[in-house]
Amino acid sequence: MIEQSHADVAVVGGGVAGMVAANRLAQLGVLAMVLEQGESERYLCNSRYTGGTFHICFRDVMSDENALTQAIIESTAGFVPRALAVAIAVDGRRLVRWLQDEGARFMKASGAEYHRWVLAPPARSRPGLDWEGRGGDVLLRTLEANLLRRGGSVVRGARARSLLIADGQCRGVIAQRGGQEIGCRTRAVILADGGFQGNADLVKRHICARPERLKQRGAGTGRGDGLQMALDAGASVVGMDRFYGHVLSCDALVNDRLWPYPYVDSLATAGIVVGPAGERFVDEGRGGVYIANAIAQLADPLSATVIFDESIWEGPGRNGLIPANPHLPAVGGTLLRAHSLEALASELGIAASALASTVRSYNQALEAGTLISIAPLRSASRYPPRPIACAPFYAVPVCAGITNTMGGIAINEHAQALRTDGSPISGLYVAGAAAGGIEGGPALGYVGGLAKCGVTALRAAEHIARACGATPIAA
Numbered sequence: 001m002i003e004q005s006h007a008d009v010a011v012v013g014g015g016v017a018g019m020v021a022a023n024r025l026a027q028l029g030v031l032a033m034v035l036e037q038g039e040s041e042r043y044l045c046n047s048r049y050t051g052g053t054f055h056i057c058f059r060d061v062m063s064d065e066n067a068l069t070q071a072i073i074e075s076t077a078g079f080v081p082r083a084l085a086v087a088i089a090v091d092g093r094r095l096v097r098w099l100q101d102e103g104a105r106f107m108k109a110s111g112a113e114y115h116r117w118v119l120a121p122p123a124r125s126r127p128g129l130d131w132e133g134r135g136g137d138v139l140l141r142t143l144e145a146n147l148l149r150r151g152g153s154v155v156r157g158a159r160a161r162s163l164l165i166a167d168g169q170c171r172g173v174i175a176q177r178g179g180q181e182i183g184c185r186t187r188a189v190i191l192a193d194g195g196f197q198g199n200a201d202l203v204k205r206h207i208c209a210r211p212e213r214l215k216q217r218g219a220g221t222g223r224g225d226g227l228q229m230a231l232d233a234g235a236s237v238v239g240m241d242r243f244y245g246h247v248l249s250c251d252a253l254v255n256d257r258l259w260p261y262p263y264v265d266s267l268a269t270a271g272i273v274v275g276p277a278g279e280r281f282v283d284e285g286r287g288g289v290y291i292a293n294a295i296a297q298l299a300d301p302l303s304a305t306v307i308f309d310e311s312i313w314e315g316p317g318r319n320g321l322i323p324a325n326p327h328l329p330a331v332g333g334t335l336l337r338a339h340s341l342e343a344l345a346s347e348l349g350i351a352a353s354a355l356a357s358t359v360r361s362y363n364q365a366l367e368a369g370t371l372i373s374i375a376p377l378r379s380a381s382r383y384p385p386r387p388i389a390c391a392p393f394y395a396v397p398v399c400a401g402i403t404n405t406m407g408g409i410a411i412n413e414h415a416q417a418l419r420t421d422g423s424p425i426s427g428l429y430v431a432g433a434a435a436g437g438i439e440g441g442p443a444l445g446y447v448g449g450l451a452k453c454g455v456t457a458l459r460a461a462e463h464i465a466r467a468c469g470a471t472p473i474a475a
């Protein structure tokens with residue numbers, strides 16, 4: 001084993017979480033080394049692909065802290081401990097200001113509140129993946145340059161696999177690089193490896209019985225290594241069954257122009273989503289992230305279809321920066337169209353009477369104001385339901401696109417990894433998508449991946465620096 005000890009702290013993963021943490025440490029006088037499994041200069045990760053919107057529960061990160069705290073607690077129905085909710089709400093604004101000082105550029109992407117702070121330059125309004133020279137890519141390169149200038153380092157091609165634990169304290173990490181083991185003895189380790197969506201076994205155990213039927217809507221580089229290392233060190237996990245993702249055309253599994261955009265959430269939340277028997281199985285009013293999770297839980301996650309009509313196709317179908325209308329059919333996504341629901345059902349291979357009956361009951365309940373009492377209920381506060389009555393009728397066969405897992409290693413407000421008894425594991429921290437307990441839960445609240453990454457990273461770095469008694473250096 002080759003020893004690499006020229007750092008105070010090892011950071012596992014060079015995404016936004018890892019790079020923010022390493023820079024904040026270096027700024028505070030603590031030398032950080034980032035271990036990144038990707039080999040190329042522009043190694044892939046979700047942070048490089050990101051849409052770049054910094055929001056908290058779809059609200060402006062600069063909003064009143066109490067209102068943001070409340071939004072996190074309400075959207076997750078109390079799943080998030082108050083101390084973590086407060087941390088995100090209070091530090092979201094500080095994160096954006098800190099990133100600006102690091103050289104990040106933000107812009108307003110639309111008139112929507114949650115689009116106030118978007119990394120520039122944004123992805124172009126076109127289907128498929130578009131990351132080179134876009135906000136996430138530029139941010140990572142800026143942060144890497146800043147880190148090197150501050151004396152930190154990035155070791156590429158190094159996949160961390162185990163922690164050095166002595167007397168219950170984390171004192172370093174062992175990584176594999178080019179067939180060799182490198183050991184880094186450090187005062188602390190920050191796990192920032194991006195979650196476990198890229199590990200089919202873990203996804204199967206916690207999220208979906210048939211992971212091969214989900215579409216990886218990101219880089220898929222999070223393979224749960226950090227999770228496994230933390231578990232071996234006695235950490236506890238939380239909220240493992242939820243993920244951040246969107247509803248995609250099922251053709252996205254074979255057509256790269258259909259992911260990560262356009263997603264079809266706006267059609268799904270305006271129309272209805274049915275299973276193979278033509279029956280609804282989810283409250284569409286809870287939003288695309290919720291629907292994607294429900295699709296993943298179907299016995300066959302490739303058996304869901306979104307049903308809507310002409311007024312939805314021409315209305316909500318055109319919502320968003322890269323809307324399904326016209327992009328979905330333009331790049332080869334299946335869009336079935338028929339002048340009656342019976343004809344649509346026959347194209348789908350669903351019993352015509354079943355689909356017609358589902359739509360009829362839905363329309364009647366909408367008209368009568370009783371959607372709240374049908375099964376499954378259809379909520380209306382976030383996404384207003386619309387009748388499915390105006391021919392032609394449409395169907396889009398869909399799948400769940402998994403972007404990153406929401407659950408993971410339990411942490412406190414300093415981003416310290418916690419044992420099952422709630423005590424922190426000295427020297428072990430978790431930042432970004434690898435951390436659990438900040439979003440998801442039974443209500444599936446989506447708080448915001450980038451805000452979560454940046455805040456946990458800042459907090460981990462600052463706690464370590466305090467513990468080291470470090471002296472801040474010039475930025």
Ligand SMILES: Cc1cc2nc3c(=O)[nH]c(=O)nc-3n(C[C@H](O)[C@H](O)[C@H](O)COP(=O)(O)OP(=O)(O)OC[C@H]3O[C@@H](n4cnc5c(N)ncnc54)[C@H](O)[C@@H]3O)c2cc1C
Pocket residue numbers: 012013014015016017018035036037038043044045046047048049050051052053054055158159160161192193194195217218219221222223225226260403404431432433434448449450451453
């Ligand atoms: C298409 C897309 C759009 C998105 N849009 C938004 C948005 O607009 N707003 C928002 O809030 N969120 C968005 N997200 C989510 C957000 O980008 C992620 O939550 C965030 O980037 C995760 O950052 P991270 O640093 O935790 O993980 P990552 O960016 O995945 O970085 C983790 C890094 O760790 C490395 N790694 C993994 N295992 C190891 C190991 N064992 N050893 C060493 N290195 C390892 C990986 O190679 C990777 O480079 C989007 C994501 C995608 C894919």
